[in-house]
Amino acid sequence: MNWRLGSLYNERVLPRMVDAMCANAEMLPWREKAISGLEGVIVEIGFGSGANASVYPAEVTRVFAVEPSQQALRLAEPKLAAERTARSAAGVEYPMIEQVGLTGESLPLGTNSCDGALSTFTLCTIPDVVAALHELRRVIKPGGRFHFLEHGLSPDAPIAKWQRRLDPLQGALAGGCHLTREMPELLEAAGFQIESLTSRYARGPKPWTWFSIGKAINPS
């Protein structure tokens, strides 16, 4: 792919593909489970096309959205507007949502400024995931929680072998997404304490569907 085609693909085509694949009804129960329990002010890294718009708990008051793709943010607008209208009709508050930055590696937020954080299918894509996790620890208050729903490296050797083989192609076609990241290990290495974790295959081809869903505490 030449440079212009590559950037057209990443800016125009990829956000629509991600929206179609990730923001579907089948993923909603996973998303609901991942987000449940968050409250107050949260930062969501890789906000994307607003796939979590319909599942923010009523206790979440404000969402700092971090997302580099303007196309994805445009796709989010009608979903957020529809959900805001529906909740308002039901007399339920909807969080204030504002874009605050482009990348998880550099959050324009103060230290200890968030009650919690959220990432759904984003840690796989962030180029410097270690830096992003350290940024999350900086902005989450001590005792606050990072909720995550991610795909990653399977514990089954034959599947993991395929994931390693497919990783370069996945990266090229899916905006830098990796199939081989070990999410719980990355979180612990960054100093988070895993409070709850469920890992299992979702429906679909196994190299893409080893999902980890959980909550990790920022101890300090």
Ligand SMILES: C[S@@+](CC[C@H](N)C(=O)[O-])C[C@H]1O[C@@H](n2cnc3c(N)ncnc32)[C@H](O)[C@@H]1O
């Ligand atoms: C697979 S999509 C997931 C989107 C959304 N969170 C969801 O659950 O559907 C990965 C997202 O991460 C975003 N992204 C890429 N690089 C990033 C970075 N350095 N920091 C934060 N987000 C990033 C992409 O633009 C994309 O929206």
